[in-house]
Amino acid sequence: MEMDRLNENTIRVILSTEDLQERGVTVLDLLGNKKQIESFFYSILDEVDKDHVFTNNEPVTFQIMPNKAGLELLISKSDDSEDTDSLPLNGLQGSVVNNNDDTNEAKMGTEEYDSDTAPYLNDPDTPTKTVIVEFKDFEDYVQLADLLHLESGISNLWEYDNKYYLQLILFTDEMHEMTYSDVLALLSEYSFKTKVTAAVLSEYGKEIMSKTALELTRYYFDKK
Structure with missing residues (x-):
């Protein structure tokens, strides 16, 4: 697992297929289980946030970009004034936010x-x-x-x-x-x-x- 800090409010984590296997998950597992999504992402945040920049009471946004080698995870504070869409990243992006509104909306839609x-x-x-x-x-x-x-x-x-x-x-x-x-x-x-x-x-x-x-x-x- 590789990690680098893009700015004071944003961390990028690169997880290889082997990293995912060590944690017993695949990209598709994360899609199919909303609780597993949140649990997995916050476990990664605990591993990489050694300085405790992201406190538990702050909303956090996760953006995921799957690739053939695994996935790239972008972790940002939701109240960051910087528009995360402007970050120099390419690929497929999605987000899971630290509240249940979005996931409930998807469930209701289904x-x-x-x-x-x-x-x-x-x-x-x-x-x-x-x-x-x-x-x-x-x-x-x-x-x-x-x-x-x-x-x-x-x-x-x-x-x-x-x-x-x-x-x-x-x-x-x-x-x-x-x-x-x-x-x-x-x-x-x-x-x-x-x-x-x-x-x-x-x-x-x-x-x-x-x-x-x-x-x-x-x-x-x-x-x-």
Whole structure:
């Protein structure tokens, strides 16, 4: 683990895949468990904040940028007057703040989405198309999520055999802004076809995000 201080209110931490393995977590584990996100980030803060610059009663913002080697973590005081967006960092960024408002908002959004899609899932006459694609790496998936805004459908993110899979259930009659062909064209730019079926993923895979995977990915890894 590497650490450097960008300014008096901001610390950058670089965690390799080995660092994450030593702590028993992966990037996808952090996405799938909100309590684990907060616990993990604050444990890292305790390790690197030797001078106790970040006190427990101060709100803290964490920005994460996954990469093939692990992840980069930017820790900032939330009341810092400096705009963290202006920091010289590239990549995919997201944040978790030291309060429950944002995570509750994401949870409420998922619950509302469940109520909206339930009538379609429960109606056997609803025309649907299911697509499963495989990704070369997690970064490709995040880039796709930034561009693919489903108008009507469900997205599930799976991990199976150390690979990432996106399962889309599209309500084709309700798709107006993007056609089914449009979705396939976009998928082909960031993923590739797979012989892995929904049954295999359900039995042997690990579901990382359910029903609103694309939306949740944009929430946690908003591309700046």
